[in-house]
Amino acid sequence: MADKGRTLLIVEDDPALQKQMRWSFDDYEVVLASDRESALAQIRRHEPAVITMDLGLPPAPDDVTEGMALLGDIVALAPQSKVIVLTGQNDRANALRAIGMGAYDFYAKPFEPELLSLLIERAFRLHDLQMENARLANQTLGAEGRFITRDANMLRVLRTIEKVSATRATVLLLGESGTGKEVLAKTLHDRSERAGERFVAINCAAIPDNLLESELFGYEKGAFTGATKQTPGKIEVAHKGTLFLDEIGDLPGPLQAKLLRFLQERVIERLGGREEIPIDVRVVCATHQNLQNLIAEGRFREDLYYRLAEIVVTIPPLREREGDAALLAHSFVKRFASEQGRSSMSLSREAVAAIEAHKWPGNVRELENCIKRATIMADGSQIMVPDLGLKPAEENAGFFNLRQIREEAERKAVVSVLARVDGNMVKAAELLGVSRPTLYDLMNRFGLR
Numbered sequence: 001m002a003d004k005g006r007t008l009l010i011v012e013d014d015p016a017l018q019k020q021m022r023w024s025f026d027d028y029e030v031v032l033a034s035d036r037e038s039a040l041a042q043i044r045r046h047e048p049a050v051i052t053m054d055l056g057l058p059p060a061p062d063d064v065t066e067g068m069a070l071l072g073d074i075v076a077l078a079p080q081s082k083v084i085v086l087t088g089q090n091d092r093a094n095a096l097r098a099i100g101m102g103a104y105d106f107y108a109k110p111f112e113p114e115l116l117s118l119l120i121e122r123a124f125r126l127h128d129l130q131m132e133n134a135r136l137a138n139q140t141l142g143a144e145g146r147f148i149t150r151d152a153n154m155l156r157v158l159r160t161i162e163k164v165s166a167t168r169a170t171v172l173l174l175g176e177s178g179t180g181k182e183v184l185a186k187t188l189h190d191r192s193e194r195a196g197e198r199f200v201a202i203n204c205a206a207i208p209d210n211l212l213e214s215e216l217f218g219y220e221k222g223a224f225t226g227a228t229k230q231t232p233g234k235i236e237v238a239h240k241g242t243l244f245l246d247e248i249g250d251l252p253g254p255l256q257a258k259l260l261r262f263l264q265e266r267v268i269e270r271l272g273g274r275e276e277i278p279i280d281v282r283v284v285c286a287t288h289q290n291l292q293n294l295i296a297e298g299r300f301r302e303d304l305y306y307r308l309a310e311i312v313v314t315i316p317p318l319r320e321r322e323g324d325a326a327l328l329a330h331s332f333v334k335r336f337a338s339e340q341g342r343s344s345m346s347l348s349r350e351a352v353a354a355i356e357a358h359k360w361p362g363n364v365r366e367l368e369n370c371i372k373r374a375t376i377m378a379d380g381s382q383i384m385v386p387d388l389g390l391k392p393a394e395e396n397a398g399f400f401n402l403r404q405i406r407e408e409a410e411r412k413a414v415v416s417v418l419a420r421v422d423g424n425m426v427k428a429a430e431l432l433g434v435s436r437p438t439l440y441d442l443m444n445r446f447g448l449r
């Protein structure tokens with residue numbers, strides 16, 4: 001089968017002409033329709049890049065009412081498709097009207113394959129260029145944005161990160177494991193004036209207590225057995241940049257005191273050294289633990305907490321972010337498929353439903369691993385529920401009192417459908433059973449971009 005980018009839809013009610021056109025344009029993946037309803041069904045199914053349509057369609061093939069109505073539908077449903085209307089010999093008025101409504105071009109019958117094919121090829125080229133432009137624009141956005149989300153609370157978190165990145169304040173990121181604390185810390189660094197300097201991360205829980213001090217503060221040659229050469233610590237390496245202390249709740253007591261001293265005086269001494277080295281770093285730290293509890297239990301210094309927590313940002317777990325699981329899943333599928341050289345992979349409808357129903361205790365990291373495995377396991381180009389290793393979602397789980405929470409339900413539906421179809425407005429409007437303008441209105445009303 002030719003690829004989707006080369007699909008041509010021919011809307012023609014005369015069977016003989018339909019046949020002739022199909023033969024003439026067999027370079028493309030041709031799909032056919034003979035009236036408005038079947039044309040719309042084909043558009044939903046194939047998303048044709050180019051459409052040729054006769055303006056006179058049944059039930060009234062002698063006037064243009066049905067054709068113009070179809071054109072209006074297409075412009076709303078598939079604005080990226082290029083429509084060429086086929087008009088009668090002396091029907092300039094309707095040709096111009098069609099262009100005014102959003103048709104790409106018109107062609108006056110009689111049918112001459114060579115002439116029409118020139119028009120069609122040009123329409124394909126324009127369509128390809130526009131798609132490529134949109135793809136490049138998306139890529140840039142993705143690279144800058146780093147953090148994928150459409151959830152309202154998470155977007156608020158991102159705005160906070162954006163605001164505090166311009167300041168010198170220390171930031172404490174709170175969130176379950178795998179929620180993206182390190183990605184956010186890096187985002188904060190990239191948005192700050194320190195972006196050109198180093199971002200140095202250290203996981204306080206992953207390094208044995210007796211090594212953590214030398215990792216953080218560095219050491220002089222001969223400071224201890226095995227210290228064969230002078231080695232700067234992470235704090236020193238991060239000079240002028242950002243130091244990210246992950247799992248700060250696991251920092252042992254004596255090191256808490258030493259870190260506090262550093263934050264107050266902004267100088268360090270390497271282990272075994274006598275020299276005070278001034279250091280300028282922005283400190284960002286993170287933990288999945290409840291620091292207030294640790295303070296109450298005497299396991300975390302309150303004075304250190306207030307030094308570190310000038311700004312506290314709480315990151316919601318994935319299960320509380322509306323639509324994000326599906327959105328991230330689509331994006332991971334794209335990434336892993338291309339990493340594995342499998343060009344087009346997608347999630348089946350049931351797979352998306354299973355992803356939405358799962359609670360993701362390991363958050364984005366768990367989802368990322370799950371999709372990575374699935375892209376390897378899937379036999380064809382579609383990822384099915386068994387490839388994910390998840391339970392299929394139950395149909396109709398949960399009922400709402402829609403009258404009471406109608407607004408909320410509408411908002412949820414829009415957010416989740418947008419995520420499910422990966423932001424494709426045409427598909428989202430179709431799934432929600434509303435026109436695109438209505439969808440835009442809803443998005444405006446709920447403050448969705």
Ligand SMILES: Nc1ncnc2c1ncn2[C@@H]1O[C@H](COP(=O)(O)OP(=O)(O)OP(=O)(O)O)[C@@H](O)[C@H]1O
Binds near residue numbers: 149177180181
């Ligand atoms: N919103 C997001 N968009 C894209 N990728 C994400 C997002 N959030 C997290 N990730 C990816 O998920 C993985 C886990 O994220 P990260 O390491 O930042 O989590 P964490 O909260 O620091 O976890 P831990 O507390 O276990 O260290 C990473 O591979 C990261 O790239």
